[in-house]
Amino acid sequence: MKEIQREEIYGYLFVSPWLIGYILFIAFPVVYSLVISLYKYTLPFTIKFTGFSNYKEIFYDPLFRTALYNTAYYTILAVPLGIIASIIIALILNMKLKGISYFRTIYYMPAVISGVAVSLLWLVLLDPSSGLINYLLSLLHIRGPVWLQDPKWAKPALIIMSLWQSGGNMIIYLAGLQQIPEQLYEAATIDGANSWYKFWRITLPLLTPTIFLSLVLSIIGSFQIFTQAYIMTGGGPLNSTLFYVLYLYQKGFQSFEMGYASALAWILFVVVLVLTIIVFKTSWRWVYYEAEVK
Amino acid sequence: MRRFYFSVLLISLIVLLLTFNNVVEAVTLKFWTGHGSPEMDKWFDEVLIPQFEKSHSGVKVERLRIPWGEFNEKIMTAFAAGTAPDIIFSGTEQIADEVFKGLARPLDEYIKKWGQYRDFNPMAWKHESIGGRIYRVPVHMSSRALMYNKTIFKEAGLNPNIVPEKWEQIAELAKKLNLRDDKGNLIRLGADLWFNHAFCQGFLYFLYQNKGKVIADDFSKSLFNSKEGIETLKYFVELFDTLTPPNLPGLPTGPIPNFAAGKIAMAINTPQGIFDLEKYAPKEFEFGIAFPYRKARVIQLYVNGIFITTQSKYPDLAWEFIKTFVSPDNLKAYNNMYRTINPRKYGKEIDDPFITQRPLLQAFYIQAQKIGVPYPIIPNYGTLQNRILHDNIEAALYKKITPEQALEDAAKKWDDTLKELAKEGVFNILKAK
Numbered sequence: 001m002k003e004i005q006r007e008e009i010y011g012y013l014f015v016s017p018w019l020i021g022y023i024l025f026i027a028f029p030v031v032y033s034l035v036i037s038l039y040k041y042t043l044p045f046t047i048k049f050t051g052f053s054n055y056k057e058i059f060y061d062p063l064f065r066t067a068l069y070n071t072a073y074y075t076i077l078a079v080p081l082g083i084i085a086s087i088i089i090a091l092i093l094n095m096k097l098k099g100i101s102y103f104r105t106i107y108y109m110p111a112v113i114s115g116v117a118v119s120l121l122w123l124v125l126l127d128p129s130s131g132l133i134n135y136l137l138s139l140l141h142i143r144g145p146v147w148l149q150d151p152k153w154a155k156p157a158l159i160i161m162s163l164w165q166s167g168g169n170m171i172i173y174l175a176g177l178q179q180i181p182e183q184l185y186e187a188a189t190i191d192g193a194n195s196w197y198k199f200w201r202i203t204l205p206l207l208t209p210t211i212f213l214s215l216v217l218s219i220i221g222s223f224q225i226f227t228q229a230y231i232m233t234g235g236g237p238l239n240s241t242l243f244y245v246l247y248l249y250q251k252g253f254q255s256f257e258m259g260y261a262s263a264l265a266w267i268l269f270v271v272v273l274v275l276t277i278i279v280f281k282t283s284w285r286w287v288y289y290e291a292e293v294k
Numbered sequence: 295m296r297r298f299y300f301s302v303l304l305i306s307l308i309v310l311l312l313t314f315n316n317v318v319e320a321v322t323l324k325f326w327t328g329h330g331s332p333e334m335d336k337w338f339d340e341v342l343i344p345q346f347e348k349s350h351s352g353v354k355v356e357r358l359r360i361p362w363g364e365f366n367e368k369i370m371t372a373f374a375a376g377t378a379p380d381i382i383f384s385g386t387e388q389i390a391d392e393v394f395k396g397l398a399r400p401l402d403e404y405i406k407k408w409g410q411y412r413d414f415n416p417m418a419w420k421h422e423s424i425g426g427r428i429y430r431v432p433v434h435m436s437s438r439a440l441m442y443n444k445t446i447f448k449e450a451g452l453n454p455n456i457v458p459e460k461w462e463q464i465a466e467l468a469k470k471l472n473l474r475d476d477k478g479n480l481i482r483l484g485a486d487l488w489f490n491h492a493f494c495q496g497f498l499y500f501l502y503q504n505k506g507k508v509i510a511d512d513f514s515k516s517l518f519n520s521k522e523g524i525e526t527l528k529y530f531v532e533l534f535d536t537l538t539p540p541n542l543p544g545l546p547t548g549p550i551p552n553f554a555a556g557k558i559a560m561a562i563n564t565p566q567g568i569f570d571l572e573k574y575a576p577k578e579f580e581f582g583i584a585f586p587y588r589k590a591r592v593i594q595l596y597v598n599g600i601f602i603t604t605q606s607k608y609p610d611l612a613w614e615f616i617k618t619f620v621s622p623d624n625l626k627a628y629n630n631m632y633r634t635i636n637p638r639k640y641g642k643e644i645d646d647p648f649i650t651q652r653p654l655l656q657a658f659y660i661q662a663q664k665i666g667v668p669y670p671i672i673p674n675y676g677t678l679q680n681r682i683l684h685d686n687i688e689a690a691l692y693k694k695i696t697p698e699q700a701l702e703d704a705a706k707k708w709d710d711t712l713k714e715l716a717k718e719g720v721f722n723i724l725k726a727k
Contacts, residue, residue: 044373044395046718128543129479143477146543149490151692237540238692239685253367254676 033262041259054263064264066239067247068271070155074243075222078159083214085166087207090173091199104174111168115227122161123148123232133160148233151240158228158241169214176210177203208287216279223272244268322354323611324379328365329434329598333631335359341627346618353611366391366676373397373605380606381615386596389422389430390673394720398429398601404613405431413622418637421597421668425724430599431616432637434629437593437662438499440464441553441567441654442560444580446471446482450559457584458560461503461529464586469536471559478542486553486561489534490544493691494684498594498670499562501526505589508670513712513721518683519705522589527690527697534691550574566633568654583657585665595666597637635662673715682707 012019037055040048058064093104110118125132126147134144145153184202193201226245229235235242235250248268252261330338335357343355358379360368366388372378373395384392392398405411405428411419418432444454450471458464464485472484488496498508506522509515517523538544545552553561554574561567571581585593600619602612618624622638629636630648635658640646649656672679683704690700715721 043370044397127546130546138477146541149540149544151540236688238688238694250681254680255674256366256370256676 033265036259037262037266039259041257041262043256043258050259054260055267057260058263058267063239063242063247067242067244070240070242071223071225071244073155074159074225075219077156078162078222079215079218081159081163082166082169082218083211085163086169086173086214087211089166089170090177091203093170093174094177104171108167108171110165111171116231118161118165119228119231122157122164122228126157126161148241149237151236151238154233154237154240158225158232161228162222169218172214173207173210176207180206205288209289212279212283212287216276219275219279220272223268223275320352320354321608321611322356323381323608323615324356324358325381325383325615326358326360326369326379327383328360328362328385329383329632330359331632334628337627337631342619342624345624346615349618350611350614355615369397370395373603376605378603378605380603380608380612381600382603383433383598383600384430385598386421386436386669387672387675387679389599390424390671390675392601393424393429394673394715394723396604396723399604399606399609400427400429401431401602401613402428408617410620413638415595415637415639415663415666417595417662417666417668418597421595421671422599424671430601431620432597432599433620433625434598434632434634435637435662435666436564436566436596436598436634437658437666438495438562438564439593439654439658439661440485440560440584440586441563441571442582442584443553443556443558444582445578446556446559454580454582457582459584459586461500461586461588464560465529465533465536468533468560472537474542480538480543480545481557483545483552483558484537484560485533486558487530487533487537488562489530489538489691493530493687494679496562497527497530497683497687500530500586500588502592502594502667503587503590509672509708512724513673514716515712516705516708519701523701524698527687527701530687531690531693531697535693540692565635565655565658568652569633571654581654583654585657585661592665592667593661594669595635595662596669598634635659639663673720674711678708678711682711 038049038051040046040050040054089107093100093107113121128134128144128146128149131144131147133147137144147157148154180203184206185198188198188202224245225243226249229241229243229246230249233241235246244264245268248261248264251257251264327338338357343357346355347353362385365385369378369382369384369388378397382392382397389398414432415435418435419428422428422430422432440458442458447454447456447467452467452470456463456467458467468484470484471482472480473482474480488499501508501518501523504522504526506520506526507517509517545557548555551567551570551574552558553563553567554570556576556579571579575581585591600616602609602616606612619628625636625638626646630646640659640663644650644656644659649659686695686700686704689695690697695703
C-alpha cells in the first residue's frame with residue numbers, strides 16, 4: 001500500500017468517531033425529518049404518506065402565521081437593539097481604565113448562565129407588583145406594565161431580557177475593536193477629528209466585519225428563541241409569545257404530530273437560509289475589510 | 295470415537311446450561327408512573343414492590359417515575375419504539391389517548407374473575423371505561439371544592455357561617471373581598487377560580503355545575519357551546535374582569551401558597567391543598583369548604599388509574615401487580631400518603647381517623663361518593679382542550695371575542711378534529727366487542 005493511501009486511511013480512522021457521530025446524530029435525523037415531513041406521522045403508530053399536504057396545511061394554519069409573526073417581531077427588535085447595546089458596552093469596556101477587566105467579566109457573566117436559570121430569574125424581576133423592574137420604574141414615578149400578563153408587553157419584556165445577555169456579543173465586538181490599528185486614530189486626531197467623527201469614520205466601518213458575523217449569528221439565534229417562552233409564558237398570554245420553535249415543539253411533543261412538526265422545521269430552515277443569503281448578498285455594500293479598496 | 299462422544303457431551307452441556315439459564319432467569323416487570331414524591335417512591339420501593347416480589351418469586355419489578363412535563367412524551371416515544379413498560383400508572387386526562395391509540399389493554403376478563411369491582415366507586419369505573427370496556431383500575435381520585443377563609447370573612451365584617459355555594463353568592467362575596475391598593479396592586483384576591491392558570495379546568499368545573507356537557511358519549515361532536523356553556527363562560531369572564539383584569543397585577547407568588555397565607559379569601563382547591571393549609575396557614579385561620587352548584591349538584595372526579603400495556607409480554611403477572619397495588623390496605627396507605635381520595639367505597643361511616651380528623655378532607659370523601667361525576671374523557675386532549683378550548687376561553691377572558699364566539703369557534707374546531715379522527719378510524723375501538 002502506498003504511503004499516501006496509508007495516510008488517507010489513518011486520516012479517516014481518526015475522524016471516524018466524529019464522522020459516525022455526525023452521521024448518526026445529525027445527518028441521519030436531518031434527512032429522516034425531511035422524509036417524515038411528507039408523512040402524516042402521529043405518535044405512536046400512525047404513519048401514512050401524504051406528500052406535501054403537511055406543508056399545504058401549514059400555510060392555512062393561523063397559529064403558524066402567529067408564530068412566524070411573533071418570531072419576526074422579536075428578531076426585528078432584539079437583533080438591532082442587541083447589536084447596538086453590545087457595541088456601546090464594548091466601546092466603554094475598551095477604555096484603558098484601572099479594573100476594567102472586572103467589569104468585562106461582570107458584563108459577560110449573564111451570557112454564560114443557563115437559559116432556564118435566566119428565565120426563572122427574570123420571572124421574579126418582571127413580577128408586576130413585587131419585581132425589581134417595576135420598583136425601579138416607580139422611583140421614576142412611572143407605573144410599570146404587567147409585563148408577561150399583558151399580550152402587548154410580553155414580547156418587549158423578552159426583548160429587554162435578551163439585552164441583559166448582550167455580554168456574549170460584547171466580547172466579540174471587544175475583540176473587533178482591539179483589531180483596529182491605533183495609528184488610524186492617531187492620524188485622525190492629528191487631522192483634528194473629534195470623538196464622534198472617529199467613531200463614525202474609523203471605528204464603525206472597521207467594525208463592520210464583526211457586525212456582519214454577529215448579525216448573521218443573531219438572526220439565526222433569534223429565530224430559534226424557545227427557552228424563555230417555554231419557561232416563562234408557555235406561549236401566552238393570547239399566544240403573544242408563541243414563537244416558531246415553541247410552536248414546533250408543541251406540535252411535535254405535545255400533540256405528537258411528528259410529520260407536521262418536521263415540515264415546520266424545514267420551513268424554518270428555508271426562512272433562515274433566505275435571510276442569511278440576503279445578509280450575505282447585501283454585505284458588499286456595508287462591510288469594509290481593512291485591506292479592501294472600495 | 296472419543297472425540298465424537300466428547301463433542302456430544304459438550305453440546306448437551308451447553309444446551310442444558312442454556313435451558314437452565316432460561317428457567318432460573320427472573321421475569322422483570324417494568325412499572326412506570328407519573329405520580330409520586332420522594333415519600334411515595336420510598337413506599338413503592340420499600341413496601342409495595344417487596345410485598346409483590348415476595349409473593350411472586352422469580353419476578354422483579356423495576357419502577358420508574360417520570361416527571362409530568364415529560365410523561366406523555368416518554369410514553370408515546372416508548373410505544374413507538376416498542377419499548378413500552380408492562381404497567382403504567384397514569385393521569386386523568388390521558389385515558390382517551392391511551393385507549394384510542396391502542397396503548398392500554400382491556401381488563402374486563404381480569405376484573406370479572408377478581409370479584410372486587412363493586413368495592414369501588416362506580417363513577418371511578420365509569421371514567422376508566424370507554425366503549426363499555428374497562429381499561430384502567432382506579433388508584434386515586436382528586437376533586438375540586440371552593441375553600442374559604444372564615445377568618446377573612448369575619449375581618450371583612452361578613453358572616454363567617456355563610457357557605458358560598460351559589461354562583462351569585464360567590465360573585466358577590468368575591469367582589470366584596472377583593473382588595474387593591476391605590477397603585478392598583480392586589481392585596482387580597484376575592485376568589486381564585488383558576489383564571490390565570492388551568493382556566494380550561496376552571497371553566498369545565500363550573501360548566502358541570504350548570505348541567506352543561508363537554509362532548510358526546512360517542513365522541514362525534516362537542517357539546518359545550520350550549521346555552522349552559524355560554525352562561526358559564528359569561529359568568530367566568532365577568533368575574534375575571536372584576537377580580538383579576540389583565541391590565542392590573544395579580545398576586546405575587548412565593549414559597550407559601552397564597553391561600554394558606556391569607557392573601558386569597560376563597561379558592562378552588564384540591565384535597566392535597568388541605569395539607570398546604572395544615573403546613574403553612576397560621577393556626578388562627580379557620581377554613582370552610584363549599585361545593586358550588588347552579589343547576590346541578592355535582593363534583594368532578596379526577597380519576598387516575600393503572601393499566602397493562604398492549605406491549606407487555608407478561609399481562610397476567612402485570613395484573614397480579616395491579617391487584618397487589620389496589621388491595622384495600624395498600625390503596626388506603628397510598629391515598630393517605632399522596633393526600634388523594636381513595637376510589638374504594640367506604641361503608642356507612644368513614645372509619646379512618648386520618649380522614650375523620652380532617653373535616654375538609656372528610657367532606658371531599660363524602661361528596662365524592664354522593665355526587666361525584668367523572669371528569670370528561672377528551673380524545674387528543676393536548677389539541678382539543680389544551681390548545682383549542684384554552685385559546686378560545688383565553689380570548690374571551692381578554693375580551694378579544696365574546697363568550698358566544700369563543701365557544702362556537704372552539705366547538706367548530708373540535709367537531710372538525712373529531713370528524714378527522716373518526717375518518718382515521720381512531721374511534722373504531724368503540725365498535726369492537
